[in-house]
Amino acid sequence: MQHAVDESWNIIVEWLARHSPPELALIRPPAAEDDIRETERGVGTVLPDDLVAWWRRADGQAGHGSLMPWFYSPHSAREALNKRNVWMTAWNGVMEQAAPERFAAYVAQEDQAPSGTPCKGAWLPSWLPVAGDGGGNDLFVDLRPGPAHGCVREFFRDAGASDAARWDSVAAMLADVAAGLTQEAPVHGHRIWVEDDGRISWDSDASRWSMGGRTPVDVGRLRARYAAFVTEARTGGFGPPPDGSWPAEWVAAHVARNSELLIATTRAVLADDPAGREQRRAAALAAQDWTRLQELMASAELAAAGIRYDNSDAMDPATLDRYATGGLSALASQVEGLGARLCELVGPLNRGRPTAHVHIVDAGTTILDARKGWLGVLNALWTRQLPLRTRQLRALR
Structure with a gap:
């Protein structure tokens, strides 16, 4: 012993x-x-x-x-x-x-x-x-x-x-x-x-994609994580991946496609006006208008049920192959633009408590399929997903 x-x-x-x-x-x-x-x-x-x-x-x-x-x-x-x-x-x-x-x-x-x-x-x-x-x-x-x-x-x-x-x-x-x-x-x-x-x-598989909670997203750190990934991709010098791992082009392709999916969902969440809905909920609560409060909660659930984020396409080899055809330099520029666009959207999002149905597939396994706080997904992006992809590139050099 x-x-x-x-x-x-x-x-x-x-x-x-x-x-x-x-x-x-x-x-x-x-x-x-x-x-x-x-x-x-x-x-x-x-x-x-x-x-x-x-x-x-x-x-x-x-x-x-x-x-x-x-x-x-x-x-x-x-x-x-x-x-x-x-x-x-x-x-x-x-x-x-x-x-x-x-x-x-x-x-x-x-x-x-x-x-x-x-x-x-x-x-x-x-x-x-x-x-x-x-x-x-x-x-x-x-x-x-x-x-x-x-x-x-x-x-x-x-x-x-x-x-x-x-x-x-x-x-x-x-x-x-x-x-x-x-x-x-x-x-x-x-x-x-x-x-x-x-x-x-120590992370669960799900927490690497969605951290939960309602903590506002640190836009500065999100922007910095995108910049670090783009710098790594542009540095180049990557070798062939070990068996079962993604090549550098696939890593960049994943970040590009996943950013597009995140932008689409964030826009849908903003269109649902989470900040305005939260203000209406607070007003109903202050007035002790319980009927109105129940109506607002029910409408929020219906709206959130129609907003969905699914990362499957960003994990699909056919999609990654298609995105990778333009080469690593083009992908780096694409990610740079997408990251800037997402960061612009996040500021207004921080005012509310938005939710979406989140479906996460990783390594061929569904690890999350539930309604989650959308800020938790975006926080996991800068705390885990972007650093993880940056490290994947670095390991290939």
Whole structure:
């Protein structure tokens, strides 16, 4: 077990040194043996060998990072015990108010159940947090007896413990993270993303196309992302792609066609006047005109249902071939013009809360087919899609 943890941790640290110095800087030195033993005494049971081996390499992180998907940062040995005590007091303190004796019996019974057994109504004494997301959710190690002893599960602030284990062990978790970093392999459906400044996060396939939410689009950054892509395309010097990858001309063709689709949908959304509709909704709300408010909401749903963005054509090899015939230089100029046009449209769009039906296909798989906030799609364009395509070009040079 020690060897498996050491091997994975060495891979993780080496990758962070090359790609994410900010995340590496958060990692603490090895935990003191006294801290590990104090945590063990506090839980009242022997800690798994792989968890102890991990703490002997690094005592969590000083500050919040995103080393473990999705947004979890490892706890130190002391933090783990402190977090456990908080859960035991805060969560259980609320749950036991109605019937303290019955709740105590329930906790005692569930704490003797086999490790991995679902338990929604309490934080059990044999659970130990090992990482947190900074928002009140934790990864924890289930230390109850049984074949699943040492499995890693999630505890959500509002919903309690997950029914299923996310990993069989801490060692399995670290092995998955090492593979996710070095091979860009999905870890429970999430892939690593490295920002230009070295900060990391984990994306779902859908979030790389639509970030959701109603955050206004940063037009300046969108313009800069288009400019960076155009510069990369015009620099040239691209070689043949690896098997299964797009050539440089296809990458540029995709950005051109996808920009056309985004412009068409944005124009349709603007024609629907989201800002004006929002003003009418606010006026009805202020006047407490509930009938009018319901009418406005119904009309918004009908309008949004008719606005659709579908990226299928921008992923179609026949389309990419057709667009690529003009050559890379012409495509770069086309993307430059389309990017400028889209940026001009986004400003007025930021005043409302527009939606559209979004259909996303990637690698031949439909990953999103639902009504979504349109600003979230445009935010994903500058935060993920354009940087991703720029990096695809750079990798071909």
